[in-house]
Amino acid sequence: MSAPSAGGASRDGYGSALLKLSSDHRVVVLEADLGKSTKSCLFRAEFPERTVSLGIAEQNMMLVAAGMASSGKIPFASTFAIFTERAFEQVRNGIARPGLPVHICGSHGGIHTGTDGSSAQSIEDLAIYRTIPGLTVITPSDDISAEELTIQLLDHGNASYTRTARNKTPRMYDTESVKELKIGKGSILKEGDDVAIIACGVMVSEAMEAASTLADSGVDACVIDMHTIKPLDTELLDEIRMKCEGIVTAEDHSVIGGLGSAVAEYMSSAGGFPVQMVGVDDRFGESGSSSDLMESLGLTRDEIVKRARELLNSR
Amino acid sequence: MDGDVGHQNLSISELENLSNDCRKHIVRMIHKAGAGHPGGSLSAIDIIVALYGTRLRFDRNNPDWSDRDRFVMSKGHASPAVYSILHEMGFLSESDLSTFRTLGSVCQGHVDMKWTDGVDFSAGSLGMGLSFGLGCAIAARMDSSSRETWVMVGDGELQEGQVWEAMMAANFHEVSGLKMIVDRNRIQNDDFVNVQMEVGDVASKISSFGWNVKEIDGHDMSEIVGALKWASEQDSAPSAIVAHTTKGKGISFMEDNPSFHGKAPSDEELSLALEELS
Numbered sequence: 001m002s003a004p005s006a007g008g009a010s011r012d013g014y015g016s017a018l019l020k021l022s023s024d025h026r027v028v029v030l031e032a033d034l035g036k037s038t039k040s041c042l043f044r045a046e047f048p049e050r051t052v053s054l055g056i057a058e059q060n061m062m063l064v065a066a067g068m069a070s071s072g073k074i075p076f077a078s079t080f081a082i083f084t085e086r087a088f089e090q091v092r093n094g095i096a097r098p099g100l101p102v103h104i105c106g107s108h109g110g111i112h113t114g115t116d117g118s119s120a121q122s123i124e125d126l127a128i129y130r131t132i133p134g135l136t137v138i139t140p141s142d143d144i145s146a147e148e149l150t151i152q153l154l155d156h157g158n159a160s161y162t163r164t165a166r167n168k169t170p171r172m173y174d175t176e177s178v179k180e181l182k183i184g185k186g187s188i189l190k191e192g193d194d195v196a197i198i199a200c201g202v203m204v205s206e207a208m209e210a211a212s213t214l215a216d217s218g219v220d221a222c223v224i225d226m227h228t229i230k231p232l233d234t235e236l237l238d239e240i241r242m243k244c245e246g247i248v249t250a251e252d253h254s255v256i257g258g259l260g261s262a263v264a265e266y267m268s269s270a271g272g273f274p275v276q277m278v279g280v281d282d283r284f285g286e287s288g289s290s291s292d293l294m295e296s297l298g299l300t301r302d303e304i305v306k307r308a309r310e311l312l313n314s315r
Numbered sequence: 316m317d318g319d320v321g322h323q324n325l326s327i328s329e330l331e332n333l334s335n336d337c338r339k340h341i342v343r344m345i346h347k348a349g350a351g352h353p354g355g356s357l358s359a360i361d362i363i364v365a366l367y368g369t370r371l372r373f374d375r376n377n378p379d380w381s382d383r384d385r386f387v388m389s390k391g392h393a394s395p396a397v398y399s400i401l402h403e404m405g406f407l408s409e410s411d412l413s414t415f416r417t418l419g420s421v422c423q424g425h426v427d428m429k430w431t432d433g434v435d436f437s438a439g440s441l442g443m444g445l446s447f448g449l450g451c452a453i454a455a456r457m458d459s460s461s462r463e464t465w466v467m468v469g470d471g472e473l474q475e476g477q478v479w480e481a482m483m484a485a486n487f488h489e490v491s492g493l494k495m496i497v498d499r500n501r502i503q504n505d506d507f508v509n510v511q512m513e514v515g516d517v518a519s520k521i522s523s524f525g526w527n528v529k530e531i532d533g534h535d536m537s538e539i540v541g542a543l544k545w546a547s548e549q550d551s552a553p554s555a556i557v558a559h560t561t562k563g564k565g566i567s568f569m570e571d572n573p574s575f576h577g578k579a580p581s582d583e584e585l586s587l588a589l590e591e592l593s
Contacts, residue, residue, distance in 0.1 A: 028454075028457070049457075052453060054480075055483070055484065057477075059442075059443075059476075059480060060477055060480035060481050060484055061446075063443045063444075063449075063450065063477070064446050064447070064449050064453065064484070066450060067387075067450020067452075067454065067464075068451070068453060068454045069450075070428070070435070070436075070450070071385075071451050071454035071455065071458075072454065072458075073457070075450075090477075093437070093439065093440045094443050094446075094447065097427075097437055098427070098428050098429050098436075099429060
C-alpha cells in the first residue's frame with residue numbers, strides 16, 4: 001500500500017478543524033512540543049494568545065487542560081497517541097472523572113506511522129481509553145472526516161480521545177457526504193447483505209478494497225466506517241445481525257481491546273454472532289514503511305477478504 | 316461580584332477559634348467514618364482557615380460563580396480539612412459531615428468537584444493539582460480576570476515529577492495568578508519524608524524554578540495571614556508559601572506520628588482529642 005497523493009492524513013483534518021473552531025473564543029489549544037506533527041501548529045500560527053505550549057510534559061498538559069475546562073474553556077490538547085498514554089491516569093482521574101470537556105488528540109496512531117518503530121506505534125490507545133467511563137473514543141478514516149468529527153466535538157460536552165494518523169490514506173468522503181457523519185453513529189460506505197466489514201481509521205480504505213474484491217466472486221459485503229469506537233453504534237450492529245452472516249472487523253490496533261473487541265463484546269451480550277478480527281496480533285511493531293509493516297502484520301485488504309471467506313465458508 | 320461573597324477579613328483570634336472548631340469536625344468525621352486522614356488534615360487546617368477567612372472570594376449561594384477564586388486541594392486525602400471549612404462557610408451541613416465516606420455522601424473520601432459544592436478540583440491522585448491550578452490561572456488571565464488560584468500540595472507530593480513540570484510551566488508562562496502552598500509536615504504515608512525520599516530544601520528548589528517563595532510557621536496564624544497577603548500581592552511570577560507544619564497538629568498523640576497519616580481515632584482517642592481541643 002502506498003500513500004496516495006490524492007488523499008489526506010487525518011491529522012491534517014484535525015489541524016484544519018481547529019482553525020474552523022477558532023471563532024468560538026472558548027476554544028484553546030494545548031501542545032507538548034509536537035504541534036507541527038499533530039497539526040495544532042495551524043491554530044498556533046493564527047491564535048498564539050489561545051495556544052499554550054507545555055513542553056515535553058504530557059501529564060502536566062492534561063491537567064492544565066482540565067483546569068482550563070473547569071474555567072469555561074474548551075481545550076483541544078494533542079501529542080502523539082503513544083505519549084497520551086503516558087498520561088493515562090491523568091486523563092482518567094483529572095479529566096474524565098470530573099467530567100470536564102477536554103478533547104485529546106493522539107496523532108501518529110497505529111503501526112501505520114511507520115519508520116519510527118515500535119516505541120512510536122500506539123496499538124493499544126483505543127483499548128485503554130475505551131475503558132474510561134464517559135470518554136468518547138474516535139478514530140477517523142481520512143482528513144475530511146477528521147475535520148468534521150473534530151468540529152462536532154465543540155458541543156459534545158463529554159471528554160474525548162481522537163486518534164489520527166500520520167500518513168495519507170485515500171479519501172472516503174467528500175465535502176457533501178461528510179455532512180452525514182455524526183459522532184456515535186457508524187457510517188455505511190457500501191451496502192451489502194452477505195458479510196459486514198466494520199473498520200476504523202486507516203483500515204477503512206482497505207475494507208472498501210476488500211469489498212470490491214469480494215464482489216468479484218459474488219460476495220456482497222457491507223462496509224462500515226465505525227469512526228466512533230465509544231459510544232459504539234449498537235443499533236447499527238443490531239441491523240447487521242439481522243441481515244448479514246457475520247462480521248469482519250479491521251483496525252490498525254491490537255486485536256485485544258479495540259474495535260474488534262468492542263464489536264465482539266456487544267455481539268456476545270446480544271446472543272452471539274460470528275466475528276473475525278483483523279488487527280495487530282499480540283506483539284509490538286518495528287521500523288519499516290507503512291506499506292511494508294501493514295503487509296507484514298496482516299493489516300491488508302487480502303487478509304480482510306480471507307477472513308470474510310472463512311467466515312462465510314464456515315456457515 | 317455576585318451575592319454573598321467571601322473574603323471575610325476575620326481577626327487572628329477569630330481564625331484561631333475557627334481552626335479549633337474545624338479540628339473538632341475533622342476528628343469527629345474520621346472517627347465516625349472509621350477511616351480517613353487526620354494527620355495531614357490537622358497540619359493543613361490553620362492555613363485553609365486563613366485562606367477562607369481572609370482571602371478567597373466565593374459565593375456560598377452560587378458555588379459555580381465563574382469569577383470566584385479557586386482553591387485546589389491537591390492533597391485530596393486531607394478532605395476532612397476542606398469539608399470542615401466548607402461547613403463553617405455554609406456550603407455543607409453538619410449532617411453532610413456525618414456521612415463522610417459513606418455511600419452517596421457529598422463528602423467523598425477524597426475531595427471531588429463533581430460531588431461537593433465549593434470544591435474546585437477532583438483530587439485523590441497526588442501530583443495533579445498544581446497543573447490543574449495552572450490551567451485555572453491561565454484561563455483567568457485569558458479572561459482578563461483578577462481571580463486568584465490557590466493550590467495546596469503536600470511535601471511528600473513533591474516527589475511526583477508532574478508538580479515540577481507544572482512549576483516550570485507556570486514560571487515560563489509568567490502565571491502570577493497562581494499561588495502554591497506547600498504543607499511541609501515531613502510525614503508521608505509509610506513514614507517520615509526523609510526516610511522515604513527526602514525532598515530537601517523545598518524553598519530553594521521552588522525558588523530555582525523562578526517562583527517567589529516565602530517560608531513560614533504554618534501554625535502561626537499571624538504569619539499565615541501575612542504570607543497569604545504577600546502571595547496575593549505578587550504580580551511578577553507565581554508565588555509559593557512553604558509552610559512548616561506538624562502532622563496531627565493540635566492533638567498530642569497524633570502530632571508527628573506517622574501512624575495517624577491514614578488512621579481513624581478509636582472511641583477513647585476521640586474523647587482524648589476532643590478534650591485537648593476544648
